[in-house]
Every structure is written in structure tokens, then in C-alpha cells.
Amino acid sequence: MRHLAALSCVLLACTAPIRIPEASVVAASKLPGRGVEVCVLMQERLVRSRVEGVAEWSFEPWQFGIASVVVKHPAGLVMIDPAFGRDVANDLARSPKLFAALMGPARTKHPLVDVMQTAGIDPKDISLALATHTHWDHIGALGDLPNARVVLARGELEWARGLSRFFDEGVITSHLARARERLFWFDFKGPARDGFPSSFDVFGDGSIVAVPLPGHTPGSTGFLVKLTDGRTALFSGDTSWTSRGIEAPVHKNPLVPIDGDVDQTGDSLGLLHAISKARPDILVIPAHDAAALEQLPACTSRP
Numbered sequence: 176m177r178h179l180a181a182l183s184c185v186l187l188a189c190t191a192p193i194r195i196p197e198a199s200v201v202a203a204s205k206l207p208g209r210g211v212e213v214c215v216l217m218q219e220r221l222v223r224s225r226v227e228g229v230a231e232w233s234f235e236p237w238q239f240g241i242a243s244v245v246v247k248h249p250a251g252l253v254m255i256d257p258a259f260g261r262d263v264a265n266d267l268a269r270s271p272k273l274f275a276a277l278m279g280p281a282r283t284k285h286p287l288v289d290v291m292q293t294a295g296i297d298p299k300d301i302s303l304a305l306a307t308h309t310h311w312d313h314i315g316a317l318g319d320l321p322n323a324r325v326v327l328a329r330g331e332l333e334w335a336r337g338l339s340r341f342f343d344e345g346v347i348t349s350h351l352a353r354a355r356e357r358l359f360w361f362d363f364k365g366p367a368r369d370g371f372p373s374s375f376d377v378f379g380d381g382s383i384v385a386v387p388l389p390g391h392t393p394g395s396t397g398f399l400v401k402l403t404d405g406r407t408a409l410f411s412g413d414t415s416w417t418s419r420g421i422e423a424p425v426h427k428n429p430l431v432p433i434d435g436d437v438d439q440t441g442d443s444l445g446l447l448h449a450i451s452k453a454r455p456d457i458l459v460i461p462a463h464d465a466a467a468l469e470q471l472p473a474c475t476s477r478p
């Protein structure tokens with residue numbers, strides 16, 4: 176019976192309401208500064224169905240990806256969402272069976288360090304690691320970046336540190352433990368911008384600005400990155416897995432109850448929707464939409 180109820184939920188898009196702010200709220204600012212180069216390190220690339228990503232009964236293809244983003248800042252190389260660690264296969268083998276089935280086999284998942292080697296980037300050269308949240312597929316490689324300071328939103332770090340069981344709430348606590356000596360936190364102490372109530376300017380130069388996107392996890396964070404072409408990328412993590420979720424807007428498929436606070440996720444999703452409509456200068460890039468990620472260049476080794 177419960178399965179039937181859940182299935183009808185999918186069919187009826189039975190999800191929490193999504194509050195969408197007025198366009199004027201998000202029409203505000205542009206990041207200052209000259210912009211930075213970014214590139215993408217894809218670690219998994221699959222074609223799934225739309226219904227797997229959002230509460231829509233559609234089998235249109237979902238270009239699914241798991242990736243990390245490298246930002247070439249004058250102060251050093253920055254990694255956003257260092258995804259799969261060297262031991263991703265072991266992590267999956269130890270995970271709950273239902274989850275492992277949902278995530279698929281390890282053979283399609285490439286550890287970040289291997290992809291970096293192909294791209295000619297030395298893991299030792301990453302000086303700062305940021306993460307949209309602390310789920311297993313966003314910080315799995317923290318331990319493989321030995322010189323990176325790891326800087327997370329305080330609410331996210333405190334939440335994740337309070338978890339203890341393996342794979343509790345989608346977090347593998349050993350991922351944080353492997354970077355134990357290098358963990359730092361920030362508060363969103365900066366001004367409101369682009370509809371977000373507050374912000375945190377990572378370098379103080381407007382090149383990377385963290386903004387709160389709570390809901391999926393308590394301290395989920397978006398990163399506004401000023402690009403060299405004048406546009407801004409907004410790495411929006413898992414508030415929505417897909418651009419379709421933001422465009423509609425529509426929640427994830429409720430059969431996969433992964434959002435910690437669904438109402439709060441709806442508010443964050445509504446804000447992303449409003450930004451994507453009102454701000455053509457902002458590219459909103461959900462963490463698992465390969466088509467969105469591929470608007471940015473892939474990291475390749477220099478000739």
C-alpha cells in the first residue's frame with residue numbers, strides 16, 4: 176500500500192509547495208572583479224530518465240553527471256565539490272543495499288585523482304576545497320587533496336560532525352575525518368545579494384561568493400563564481416539535481432526522500448527558479464546535470 180501511495184505521489188506531483196520570489200528580488204547585483212577561469216572534472220556520466228531526477232512522469236533523457244569544478248584563482252587552485260575519493264568502490268560496497276542499487280556500480284565512477292591526472296592537475300596544487308554540502312558524492316576526495324584547506328558553511332560542518340553511523344543521512348563521516356586537520360568554517364556574514372538573504376565572499380574580491388541554499392542539507396551552499404566572460408556561474412549543489420527541476424520548478428522524485436527539509440528545499444528551489452528566469456547573466460548549474468556542467472570547459476592537460 177505504501178508503495179502505491181508513493182507512486183500516486185509521483186503521478187500527482189505530490190510535493191511541498193515551492194515559493195517563488197518576485198523577479199525584482201533577484202534583479203540586483205553583479206559580482207565585481209575581473210573573473211576567474213573554471214573547468215570541470217567529470218567523474219561519472221550516464222543517461223538516466225527524467226523521472227529519476229524530478230517528480231514528473233517523463234522518460235525523457237536526464238544527462239546525469241557527478242563532477243568537481245576547478246577555479247583558477249590568483250591565490251591558488253580551488254576545488255568545488257571534490258567528489259569521488261580513491262576508495263569510492265569500498266564506500267559503495269559498505270553502503271546500504273538500496274542506496275548502492277540507486278547509485279549504480281562503482282565501475283562507472285572515476286576517482287577524482289585519476290581524472291586530475293588525465294587533466295594534468297596535481298592534487299597537491301589544490302590549496303582550497305569548498306563543498307556545496309557534505310554528502311558522500313560531494314566530499315569523497317577531501318582526503319586526496321593533501322594541501323587543501325577545507326572551508327565549509329558552519330551549519331553544514333556542525334550537522335555533519337554530529338553524525339556517526341556509516342552513511343548516516345548520506346554522509347560518510349570518514350570523508351571529513353580524512354581532512355580533520357584542515358577543516359575550517361565560515362558564517363554567511365556578508366550582505367544580501369541576488370535574492371539570497373546573506374553571503375560570504377571567500378577571497379574578499381568578489382570572485383567566489385558563497386550563498387545559503389538550505390534544505391537538501393541544513394548548510395547547503397551555492398557558489399557564485401565570476402567568469403572571465405562577464406557571466407556568473409552559480410553552482411547550486413543538490414537543491415535540484417537537474418536544470419529541469421529549476422526550470423519547472425519541481426521537486427525531486429519523492430520516491431527518493433533525500434532532502435532533509437522538503438519545505439526549505441522548496442524555498443531554495445523557488446529562488447533558483449526566479450534567478451534563472453530574471454538573470455540571463457547567471458548560469459545556474461545543478462551538481463548532477465551534465466548538460467549544465469558541460470556549458471563550462473572540461474579540464475584538459477595543456478599541450
Ligand SMILES: [Zn+2]
Nearest residue numbers: 310312413462
Ligand atoms: Zn549529490
